[in-house]
Amino acid sequence: MKLFYRKTGEGQPILILHGVFGSSDNWFTISKMIADKGFAVYALDARNHGQSPRSEEFSYELMAEDLNEFIDEHQLDKPIIIGHSMGGKTVMHFAMKHEGKFSKLIIVDIAPKYYPSHHGHIIQGLNSIDLDKLTNRKEAELQLDRYVTSVGERQFLLKNLYRNDLGKFDWRINLPVLSKEIYQIGGDFTDTREISEPVLFLRGSESGYIYDEDVTAIKKIFPNATVETIEGAGHWIQAEKPNEFVEAVVGFIG
Template identity: 50%
Template sequence: MKLNYKKSGSGPPLIILHGLFGSLDNWFSIAKELVEHYTLYLIDQRNHGDSPHADEWNYAVMAEDLKELLDAEGLDKVFLMGHSLGGKTVMNFAVKYPERVEKLIVADIAPRYYPVHHESILEGLNSLDLKKIQSRKEADDQLSKYIPELGVRQFLLKSLTRDSDGFAWKINLPVITKNIENVGEALAKDSTFDGPTLFLAGANSNYIQQKDLPDLAAHFPNYELEFVADAGHWLHAEQPHSVVEEMRKFLG
């Protein structure tokens, strides 16, 4: 699949993949601080942003999407970063194509299985009748019945766009809803990437825990773990400067 992406800057290639329900736009503020030293590729994963929609949606095909993009751009070896869903994608890519990854950064996700925990978000998104919604404010008001956190609603509504019939989701909501179990899938047993790997965790997030450390070491023996203070799961939005600082320190 030919993914949508935005390229900027100059220097060694650095690829960044967003998380579930997100898009490449989520990483603009990070990219702005790195363009002087890296060629940035911000990517929309399949069924997100402006990339194509498809019925098949799992980490195996998302890793192949990434390989197709690297091949098309003539990129033999890259710095690779992913957040949450994107973190699982880059982990799957790194263990399958280790020769293509110079260094790996995984933001706030571990290789283990995660049970489904997006039920209220999916229920809220699916409850909206987009043919009847007259404004983004109306969409937000309806979503608030399912999702009380304003910041989460604002993040989700970035994927709401206008079309000829009114409003539409950029995300492939039916396929994501049907295949949400795939998001929590664990990395394949005995798969490893020996290259330098940085796990960035939000200090206020519970996505990476003490119990995950043996798992990190088993799959990524050359790993480091850094906690970003005063940040939850969306650490790049909450503490962008700290995230950039950790990235620079690790990438060199």
């Protein structure tokens, strides 16, 4: 699958993979900040997200192969790859299947473990919005407020709402497929190999995605891993603490 992407800057290639319900658009500011340090940053839209193609098929194995196809198509030599949440798991699946095709990995606030499904309220909220009757974005936000109480989270989700060529509201995400396959987002790793390349795991001090006890499991698969905590950040480290995030990324890249 040919993924939509946004390229910023020139230099050593860095790929960025967003989380579930996100897109490359969410990474515009961060991409520019990193590119300004002398890198070519490719922010990708995952399948069924953003402006990438839609598919009835959705899994980490497929998203990892989409990433591999992108690297081959653009003839990128051992890029650095950043993945947040769902994107981080995609990157880990890719690394386990495609030895020698990357130089370093940066995994943002996700560990190589199973997470119970916790997106049900989001799926319910998004599906509750009747796009045919929607006349403005405020109506959508009021409807979503019944399911998603966080203002920031609602704004993040509603970035997927846009007007199509007919002037009607539509979703950038493939909501029917994500609704059906959302259980896969928390999936565990069943076929692992040791990854010897340098890996940085970034976690937010206020997030509950990577605990101290997870470090042992991380080191088992990624023996050359470093786990760094960004103080005051939750799960969306790059949005909440952009300067600290970029500083950690650039410092690790060296």
